[in-house]
Amino acid sequence: YSSGSYHPPAIHDYFNKTVQPYLEKGISFRSWAHVEWSSMEDPLHLIEDFEKIVDDAVNQLSFPLICAYKSERMPEYLRNILMETHPYILVEDDLILSEQYPSSTDVK
Numbered sequence: 690y691s692s693g694s695y696h697p698p699a700i701h702d703y704f705n706k707t708v709q710p711y712l713e714k715g716i717s718f719r720s721w722a723h724v725e726w727s728s729m730e731d732p733l734h735l736i737e738d739f740e741k742i743v744d745d746a747v748n749q750l751s752f753p754l755i756c757a758y759k760s761e762r763m764p765e766y767l768r769n770i771l772m773e774t775h776p777y778i779l780v781e782d783d784l785i786l787s788e789q790y791p792s793s794t795d796v797k
Contacts, residue, residue: 704746720754740774
């Protein structure tokens with residue numbers, strides 16, 4: 690989401706094109722994202738859609754992705770979305786399993 694343009698298929702295509710060469714060549718890699726939303730006034734359903742698309746791409750392509758968020762800048766609604774789309778949460782020095790993330794038996 691940038692400059693008012695939001696295209697879910699383009700996001701998914703970007704992940705596929707960026708990650709696929711590493712997978713095909715058996716090259717190990719990691720991905721790190723520092724996530725900041727420009728405004729919490731943006732429609733929160735767009736953030737939810739984006740997080741679900743990224744989670745789906747990560748699961749389909751089986752690559753490690755770490756996302757960093759500032760918890761004090763997250764409204765409760767957004768925290769719930771993040772707990773539903775991230776299997777593990779690092780809070781301070783504790784790594785916890787998200788109870789809201791669908792189990793592997795729930796994933797299509």
